[in-house]
Amino acid sequence: MRKRDSILAIGAAALAVVLLVTGGRGAAVETGSWGLSFQTQGQAPVGNASREDLARYDAAYVGNTEEPVLYLTFDAGYENGCTAKILDVLKAHNVPAAFFLVGSYMERNPELVKRMAAEGHIVGNHTAHHYDMSKIGDKAIFSQELKEVEDLYRETTGQELPKFYRPPQGIYSQENLAMAQELGYKTVFWSLAYVDWKNDSQPTREEAFSKLIPRIHNGAVVLLHSTSQTNGEILDELLTKWEQMGYRFASLEELFSQG
Numbered sequence: 001m002r003k004r005d006s007i008l009a010i011g012a013a014a015l016a017v018v019l020l021v022t023g024g025r026g027a028a029v030e031t032g033s034w035g036l037s038f039q040t041q042g043q044a045p046v047g048n049a050s051r052e053d054l055a056r057y058d059a060a061y062v063g064n065t066e067e068p069v070l071y072l073t074f075d076a077g078y079e080n081g082c083t084a085k086i087l088d089v090l091k092a093h094n095v096p097a098a099f100f101l102v103g104s105y106m107e108r109n110p111e112l113v114k115r116m117a118a119e120g121h122i123v124g125n126h127t128a129h130h131y132d133m134s135k136i137g138d139k140a141i142f143s144q145e146l147k148e149v150e151d152l153y154r155e156t157t158g159q160e161l162p163k164f165y166r167p168p169q170g171i172y173s174q175e176n177l178a179m180a181q182e183l184g185y186k187t188v189f190w191s192l193a194y195v196d197w198k199n200d201s202q203p204t205r206e207e208a209f210s211k212l213i214p215r216i217h218n219g220a221v222v223l224l225h226s227t228s229q230t231n232g233e234i235l236d237e238l239l240t241k242w243e244q245m246g247y248r249f250a251s252l253e254e255l256f257s258q259g
Helices: 051-055 083-093 103-108 110-118 139-157 174-182 205-212 229-244
Strands: 019-021 027-029 069-076 097-101 122-125 186-188 221-225
Touching: 069 083, 083 110, 083 229, 097 103, 103 110, 103 139, 110 122, 110 139, 122 139, 139 174, 174 186, 205 229
Parallel strands: 069 097, 069 221, 097 122
Antiparallel strands: 019 027
16 A cells, blocks of 8 residues: 555546446446546546446445535554554544554554444455455455455454445456445545655655645545554644534445435
8 A cells, every 4th residue: 555656646637447338237347546637626536437337336436525524534554653643633523434454454453443443433344465456356255355354353343344345556347346346345435635655755744735625625535544644643633624614524334325
């Protein structure tokens, strides 16, 4: 998750993933990397696939663009000391979030995982090994990558893992979306992110706000990395700014409950 320059097309043209209209279940989505094209400041970007195409597979990248609501999500493949502070800030603001975790994170950080669950956050499935899932065509192998995380979460918390899935590195295919759907998962992409995963070149506070404030929009699914020192330092101020702009925060469960 730290080497994703080719994955997030932040502020650039969407990556070349072609949507084909077919019979049967509707649009077919070719294998590709999730990308965004920001065309108008303050409005939702255009993704590689439309809301309607993704919805056929119980997938989404943005919510209701008529309502000032935000869905805050974090990805984590490892821990570097920022998550406890992030959880403190979320608790202070009474903000629900979703943490998409890989299997090794759960194994190495059970107390943080327990805290996420205890404080009402969703823990989502980021797969056991963070593979490029678009290269896995065998449903049994695909299922095992998700099941291992489910088992670890159950062993750690005594609860069942909420069935929200984020493809590693945002790489996906129509087949993967369909397999995740068949396994009962909602696939969660994003409509706002920035380059925050490079530990050796963390963005400054000013650089972070220059991306996260002008590009926020109604229904935004925000992707941040909980490994980012910058995110840990600015999160309280960031949430305050978004609240002052009139936004409220909601759970992914609300995102997928919309008609």
